[in-house]
Amino acid sequence: MRIKLILLCLFGNLISLAAQNSIPVNLTEASGSISGKVVDKKTNQPIPFVNIIVQDNGKVVSGGITSEKGLFRIKNLELKKYNVEIQYMGYKTVSKSITLSxxxxxxxxxxxxxxxxxxELKGVEIVSEKSTIEQKIxxxxxxxxKDLISxxxxxxxxxxxxxxxxxxxxTNAISLRGNPNVRVLxxxxxxxIETAQLLQQIPSSSIKQIELxxxxxxxxxxxxxxxIINIVLNKNTKIGLNGSINNGVTFGITPKLNSxxxxxxxxxxxxxFANYGLNTGKRTNYGFINTTETGLEDFQDYTFTRNNTSHLAKIGFDIYINEKNTLxxxxxxxxxxxxxxxxxxxxxVDPSKTDINQxxxxxxxNFSQTYNIDYKKNFKKEGHNIxxxxNYSDGDNKEDAFYSDPRTNYITNKRNNTLINLDYVNPLSETLKLELGLESRIExxxxNFLLNNNYNSNFKFSRNIYSGYATIGKQWKKWSSQLGTRIEKYEANADFNKVDETPAKFNNDILTLYPSGFLNYTPSEKNSFNLSFSRRVDRPSINQLNPIRDWSTPQIDSEGNPNLRPQFTNSFELNYTRKTKIGSVTSGIFYRRINNEITRTLVENPNDPSKQTLxxxxxxxxxxxxxxxxxxxxxxxxxSSNMSVDAYNKTIRGVVSGKFLEANVTAFNARMNNTFKASKNLRFQFSAMYQGKDLTLQMLGKPMWKMDLGSSLNVLxxxxxxxxxxxxxxxxxxYRFTSEYPKEQYGQFNWESRSVYIGFNYRFGSGKNKAVQRKTRDQNESQGGGVL
Known part of the structure; x- marks a missing residue:
């Protein structure tokens, strides 16, 4: 209730502020104006929200957008000569010279x-047909x-x-550059929602783009x-009624529906705007592990099935109060x-041991919901805004688990978080830009855990993060740079309680600076270099901190460690982009220095020597x-083709069976997606992927590879x-592997990798894209936009 009252009050204040901003300003000095009307050359219909840019010797001095009737009027101009550009997505730019006197x-x-x-329209059509990779700063x-990638x-x-x-x-665990410490937005x-579950809940057809x-x-x-991996869901902003309908079925062992x-x-x-996605179907995994350690030999067989249904809906609106204010x-x-x-x-193998069938x-x-409200004000100066x-979200997750021991688990998880951001951008000059911001995050x-219908354990976890940032960007000739820092106050508290055990507590209070820097050099239109640095942090998650048993198998129990500390990373990266007549190639190297690294441990269970604790x-x-x-x-x-290769090296360390282990790991991966255009409407695709061997402290994963074939046909x-x-x-x-610790083993796990997908996408409406500037946070770019 408190959150709803806060949002209601915030909404009222924003409406009041917008009303105040609409009060006209009386000018005492004489000034000029430029007016006109913009229409479509073929239909002669007025076009709203066209960009009107007023320039003085190449320098932007003012501007605006057309009204619903295609009309515009730029006021408060000095009496001199100007060049006026009329710009609109999908249309040719028109320039006009005018002299005010x-x-x-x-x-x-x-x-x-x-x-x-x-x-330009042809280019847009090509992008919509195939997935493209764009390298930004x-x-x-x-x-x-609509190709094999999607x-x-x-x-x-x-x-x-x-x-x-x-x-x-x-497990659906995600990693970026071979590292699982990645934040998904x-x-x-x-x-x-937990990331592994989240990736299964979002239908692929609801995704517009993915940002790495x-x-x-x-x-x-x-x-x-x-x-950070940011998943951007579909949102259309074209004029009139527009939309698309997607339906797809994947046939593996059983069919899965995606709509x-x-x-x-x-x-x-x-x-x-509104978007609804449905994903439902049954999935099967299976595999085996054979132990060859002398005296411990066994044969383990596993079968896993999942039958999931998820509904994802997004609905909202944009109100363009006037040319300067958007809600x-x-x-x-x-x-x-x-x-x-x-x-x-x-x-x-040992006849004295009892076989296990579990x-x-x-x-x-699971039900989760998010509510977001955003107000943006553009000032007179181009790019100057606040x-x-x-943003408020909450989730309610209930799990009922039944084991053949016999044993039953009833688990209830409730989470909520509130996020408030204030961003300010001011281009101090043509080449200098200042960005400031504040953020409050409360989670x-x-x-609550019931074992065999009786109370067993519970925990409460809260953390508050208060932060502010400042960045300054500078451009000169072929160089551009951005320096910034973020100061963050982090407070976290947790209480873990379990029957017949001493309660455990977790407390953390840290004030930290997180600097960042970017340096770009563009010697020509075809070549660009980018050097960047940032300081990152990985704070222990609830699962990593919770000492209460998270899950159990016949041989392993998993639990957290309330004494964990955050790990910090200093990250350096250098990229080079080369544009050619047939496309672009981006290559880069990175280096990370990690302090207080959080790692896995596997030790003997003190309460049961036959089991181990992870x-x-x-x-x-x-x-x-x-x-x-x-x-x-x-x-x-x-x-045409999209191709990529990557290789990573890292040192892995940990404790297995009371022994400290360390090893160097080099991973190599390659992907290729080729598109063959047989005609204007018919395309064929061939893709391949290679995933090199993967070494962990406990096992060596062998290489994997696959090839896919596909086709797309435009109709109607x-x-x-x-x-x-x-x-x-x-x-x-x-997935095939061998292992030496904690005992000699080898095994293999399979899933429904071989499958056939059949899909149909239908698009309706023909409205043009609007040209008014979107919210800064929808652009998600470090210079001139982004998310906190």
């Missing part, structure tokens, strides 16, 4: 007819098209086709050693229901470095697209 203070350009840019942006059921399947990202097929905001921010600036929250509806209605000063609101609603089961069989079944109900945003989590601990400093290269190339009009005059994909045609994707 004492005898001509109000210049009327009359009706200006602009025509569509066929080249501080991130890699994957724009999701064809699938869930966000997890898309992620596994993206450079630098890996998804564990058994939805529309630039944190979520209360490997070295974020001080404007961003510093969590995540390897950076979504994306709509918007833009009329006058209000844009309504936006949206809500995400996520409903997830899942059933899973497993069968574990352990056959001991079944496990659980049911999960933005206030409030709470509660858990937990966490802090170790000393560590180093990691790597290389990446990706290319977007159009070899001919009918053949381009309004519809059929997509077909045959994944893992040689059925080579499987």
């Amino acid at each position: 004492v005898n001509n203070t109000n210049a009327n350009l009359n009706t200006i007819a602009i025509e569509e840019d066929a080249i 501080d991130r890699k942006v994957i724009n999701i098209g 064809a699938g059921s869930t966000a997890a399947e898309i992620m596994n086709n993206i450079p630098s990202v890996s998804i564990d097929q058994q 939805i529309d630039g905001k944190p979520t209360t 921010i490997t070295n974020p600036s001080a404007k961003y929250n510093p969590e995540g050693m390897s950076g 979504s509806v994306d709509m918007n209605y833009r009329n006058g000063k209000i844009n309504w 936006s609101f949206y809500t995400n609603q996520n409903l997830f229901k899942g059933k899973s089961g497993s069968l574990s069989k352990i056959d001991f 079944t496990f079944n659980n049911k999960v109900d 933005e206030l945003e409030a 709470n989590a509660r858990n 937990s966490y601990a802090n170790l000393n400093g560590n180093n990691a470095y790597g290389f990446e290269s990706s290319a977007n190339l159009d070899f001919t009009k009918w053949f 005059k381009g309004a519809g697209t059929f997509t077909v994909r045959y994944s893992d045609i040689f059925k080579t994707m499987r």
Whole structure:
């Protein structure tokens, strides 16, 4: 209730502020103005929200946008000569010269007819057909098209086709550049859903683009050693009624359905938008582990099934109060229901040991919701703005688990977080820009655990983070730079209680600085270099801190460590982008220095010597470095390709069976996605992926690879697209491993990697994209935008 009152009061204040901003200002000095009307050259219809830019010798001095009737009027101009540019997405830019004088203070350009840019429109069409990778100053942006990269059921399947990202097929754990310490955001905001579950809940057809921010600036929250992955959901802003309908079915062992509806209605000063996605189906994993350690020989067989259904809805609106003030609101609603089961069989070679057959079944109900309100005010000076945003989300997760021991677990998790941001951007000059911001983040989590219908344990966890940042950007000739720092006050408290055990507590209070820096050098249009630095932090999660047993198998218990400390990372990165006639190639190297590294431990269970306990601990400093290269190339009009390779090296350390272990690990991965355009409407795709060996303290994972084939066909005059994909045609994707610690073993796990996907996308409406500037946080860029 308190949160709702806060949002209501905030909404009222924003409306009041907007009303105050609409009061006209009386000018005492004589000044000039430029007016006119913009229409479509073919239809002669007025075009709203066209950019009008007024320049004085190449310098932007003023500007505005057209009204609903295509009219514009730029006031308060000095009496001199100007160049006026009329810019609108998908149309050719028109330039007009005008001179304001004492005898001509109000210049009327009359009706200006602009025509569509066929080249630009063609480019937009190509992007929509295939996924493209765009390298920006501080991130890699994957724009999701309708090709093999995007064809699938869930966000997890898309992620596994993206450079630098890996998804564990058994657990859905995500890693970036070989590191699992990555922060995942939805529309630039944190979520209360666990990442592994989140990636299964988001339908692939609801995703617009994915941003890999490997070295974020001080404007961003510093969590995540390897950076940030931001999943941007679909949102349309075209004029009139527009939308798309997506339906897809993946056939593996069993069929899985993936559907979504994306709509918007833009009329006058209000844009309504809505998106609904459905993902449902049953998935099967299976595998074995054989122990060859003398005296401990056994044969273990496992079967896992998951039957999940998720509903994801996004609805909201933008109100363009006037040319300078915008108010936006949206809500995400996520409903997830899942059933899973497993069968574990352990056959001991030693006849004195009793074989084990354990079944496990659980049911999960999860409901999460997010509410976001944003107000942005643009000042007279181009790029000068202030933005206030409030975001509230909560989640309610219930799990019922049944073991054949017999044993039952009933778990309830409740989480909520409140995020308030204030951002200010001021271009002090043409080459100098200042950005300031404040953030307040309040998070709470509660858990209650019943064992065999009796109270067993509970915990309460809360953390408050208060921060402020400042960045300054400077451009001179072929160089540009940005320096900044973020100061953050972090407070965390937790109480862990369990029957017959001493209560455990966790307290942390830290004040820390997180500096960042970017340096760009562009010697020519075809070459650019980017050097960046940032300080990051990985704070222990609830699962890592909670000493209460999280899960159990016949041989291993998992629990957290309340004595964990945060780990800090200093990250350096150098990238080079080369543009050619057929596309662009970006290559880069990175280095990380990690302090107080959090790592896994596996030790003997003090209460049961036949079992082991999996937990966490802090170790000393560590180093990691790597290389990446990706290319977007159009070899001919009918053949294009996205290719990437990456290699990482790191030192892994930990405790296994009471023994400290250390090893150097080098991982290599490669991906390729080729598109062959047979005709205007027919395309074929061939993709391949290679994942090199993976070494952990306990096992050596062997290399994996796969090949996919697919095709897309445009129908209904381009309004519809059929997509077909045959994944893992040689059925080579499987996880095979050998292990020496804590005992000699080898094994293999399989999933439904070989599958056939059939999808259809239908688009309706023909409105033009609006040209008014979007919210800063929708742009998500370090210089001129971003999320905290």
